[in-house]
Amino acid sequence: xxxxxxxxxxxxxxxxxxxxxxxxxxxxxxxxxxxxxxxxxxxxxxxxxxxxxxxxxxxxxxxxxxxxxxxxxxxxxxxxxxxxxxxxxxxxxxxxxxxxxxxxxxxxxxxxxxxxxxxxxxxxx
Numbered sequence: 291x292x293x294x295x296x297x298x299x300x301x302x303x304x305x306x307x308x309x310x311x312x313x314x315x316x317x318x319x320x321x322x323x324x325x326x327x328x329x330x331x332x333x334x335x336x337x338x339x340x341x342x343x344x345x346x347x348x349x350x351x352x353x354x355x356x357x358x359x360x361x362x363x364x365x366x367x368x369x370x371x372x373x374x375x376x377x378x379x380x381x382x383x384x385x386x387x388x389x390x391x392x393x394x395x396x397x398x399x400x401x402x403x404x405x406x407x408x409x410x411x412x413x414x415x
Contacts, residue, residue: 307333342373349374355382
């Protein structure tokens with residue numbers, strides 16, 4: 291079973307279930323039953339989640355949907371967008387807008403804090 295986890299982690303969810311069961315020399319029912327007992331979800335769900343985690347992590351850094359889609363093993367961008375919404379509750383664009391808004395607020399607060407501390411320092415001097 292360790293090999294199973296190891297293969298999925300190495301391939302970031304892009305290893306097909308057929309490739310995995312062939313590599314292990316087991317049938318799908320055996321794989322599904324044993325995997326579900328250990329992990330709590332089917333191999334297909336686990337693989338999909340791993341692929342999304344890999345793509346989501348890349349998206350937070352790159353913001354390039356086309357490249358992330360291709361690099362993460364999604365068949366097309368729409369499939370990634372659908373998974374993004376399924377797992378996060380928002381589309382990638384909604385996420386970016388919210389992320390940019392938070393980023394702007396944090397930056398503004400930092401700037402205000404710096405300006406305030408400079409004012410405080412000038413009063414002391």
